[in-house]
Amino acid sequence: MNKKVKAYFLVFASLFAISCSNDGKIITVKNELDLDRKFETVEINLKDLAPDALDEAYNYWGVRNAEDKSELTSQLIDIDDDGKWDVLLFQPKINASSEIKFEIYPKKDKSPADTATVCYSRFVPERTDDYAWENNKVAFRTYGPVAQKMVEDSVPGGTLSSGIDAWLKRVEYPIINKWYKKYVSGTGTYHEDTGEGLDNFHVGSSRGIGGISKKVDTSYYFSKNFTSWKTITNGPLRTSFELTYEAWDANGKTISEKKIISLDYGQNVSKITLQVEGVNSISPGITLHEQKGNTNTNKKEGWMSYWEPHADSELGMGIVTAPENIVNFDKYITNKTDESNLFATLNLNNNEVTYYAGFGWKKAGEFTSQKEWEAYLSDFAKKLSSPLKVIQ
Numbered sequence: 001m002n003k004k005v006k007a008y009f010l011v012f013a014s015l016f017a018i019s020c021s022n023d024g025k026i027i028t029v030k031n032e033l034d035l036d037r038k039f040e041t042v043e044i045n046l047k048d049l050a051p052d053a054l055d056e057a058y059n060y061w062g063v064r065n066a067e068d069k070s071e072l073t074s075q076l077i078d079i080d081d082d083g084k085w086d087v088l089l090f091q092p093k094i095n096a097s098s099e100i101k102f103e104i105y106p107k108k109d110k111s112p113a114d115t116a117t118v119c120y121s122r123f124v125p126e127r128t129d130d131y132a133w134e135n136n137k138v139a140f141r142t143y144g145p146v147a148q149k150m151v152e153d154s155v156p157g158g159t160l161s162s163g164i165d166a167w168l169k170r171v172e173y174p175i176i177n178k179w180y181k182k183y184v185s186g187t188g189t190y191h192e193d194t195g196e197g198l199d200n201f202h203v204g205s206s207r208g209i210g211g212i213s214k215k216v217d218t219s220y221y222f223s224k225n226f227t228s229w230k231t232i233t234n235g236p237l238r239t240s241f242e243l244t245y246e247a248w249d250a251n252g253k254t255i256s257e258k259k260i261i262s263l264d265y266g267q268n269v270s271k272i273t274l275q276v277e278g279v280n281s282i283s284p285g286i287t288l289h290e291q292k293g294n295t296n297t298n299k300k301e302g303w304m305s306y307w308e309p310h311a312d313s314e315l316g317m318g319i320v321t322a323p324e325n326i327v328n329f330d331k332y333i334t335n336k337t338d339e340s341n342l343f344a345t346l347n348l349n350n351n352e353v354t355y356y357a358g359f360g361w362k363k364a365g366e367f368t369s370q371k372e373w374e375a376y377l378s379d380f381a382k383k384l385s386s387p388l389k390v391i392q
Contacts, residue, residue: 024103025104028099028101029092035096035383037092038094039266041089059107074088075233089237089238113236118135122176124141128144128158128159129145129147132180133239142226145225159225163207163208167199168199169197197361205222208287210272210357213284213285214253214282217251220332221251223255228243239262240260241261243258247278254278257276260272268360269357271354272357273353274354274355276353277351284346285341286306286319288308288333295342300323302322303318303321305373306342314361316370319344319357327346330345
């Protein structure tokens with residue numbers, strides 16, 4: 001297994017050990033913060049959990065509260081496509097400064113909750129060649145090589161951008177397939193809100209929410225559309241996938257780019273693990289659109305934010321990362337169309353860095369002000385710096 005991919009899947013499962021019970025394996029999940037925790041994904045490497053029990057006798061693994069035996073929704077992932085489960089996911093709810101014991105146990109079949117596909121992504125060939133992803137809170141998309149070639153060949157309907165588009169949904173259920181279907185069939189459009197939300201977020205050549213750039217001297221350079229994709233998993237708790245880009249030039253520097261993106265249940269931000277060669281630092285950004293909003297940055301906590309008026313509502317965008325990754329922030333204003341962005345320059349460690357990028361739409365009802373949106377980013381940053389611990 002690729003070491004980088006393996007490390008990506010094990011972030012939240014650090015510092016754990018396992019003890020045995022008659023029915024399964026008992027673990028303790030500990031919350032060391034004075035904040036209640038939910039919608040945070042614990043990851044268990046099944047080989048570390050029970051190396052001698054991974055045989056053909058059991059098709060699935062489940063998670064339940066060790067005390068009251070209540071079942072938790074869980075998700076299994078086959079990372080290396082060998083037909084065997086590698087990682088088990090679940091999301092415990094844990095009060096501030098407390099811990100709970102859980103039992104990981106083998107079972108023959110998945111529960112109905114484990115088969116739901118709330119966190120979903122796919123390649124969309126019927127709408128040129130988008131790649132789109134969503135959970136119960138937010139949705140995104142970005143653009144492929146056919147859309148790029150259409151622009152280069154002056155064919156109407158193409159898109160030339162490695163920026164990340166936001167689909168402003170305000171319902172908990174999936175909308176990607178529904179919105180594309182009505183668009184392709186001509187029975188409707190996702191550019192109008194009929195009660196579920198809409199796509200009225202302009203990307204153009206901007207970074208959208210989380211696209212990357214490289215600054216050389218006083219100018220920013222960036223890639224074109226993705227050239228290949230791979231879906232890793234869909235399910236009740238996580239969707240994840242890979243995007244690869246053609247090598248691109250930043251004023252004489254040749255840069256390779258690959259993104260491993262995931263979106264977990266209950267989160268407003270996608271996790272982006274970026275693999276880059278050719279430079280020592282990179283700058284993910286968020287578009288400033290018409291520059292009518294308010295920016296804010298917090299290097300100590302590791303986040304930046306832009307809250308703006310957006311059509312008949314308001315929109316918050318943000319990026320969060322480990323504070324030690326951050327070199328600086330740059331509110332870059334230019335007369336070039338779509339190229340004004342708020343950037344965070346991040347150091348690469350072994351050609352890799354991880355950050356989280358996402359949004360909160362006021363019309364969805366969860367965030368009604370800049371203060372509330374930035375409180376979410378601040379809390380997320382605190383939880384990122386002190387992940388749930390799984391211990392013996």
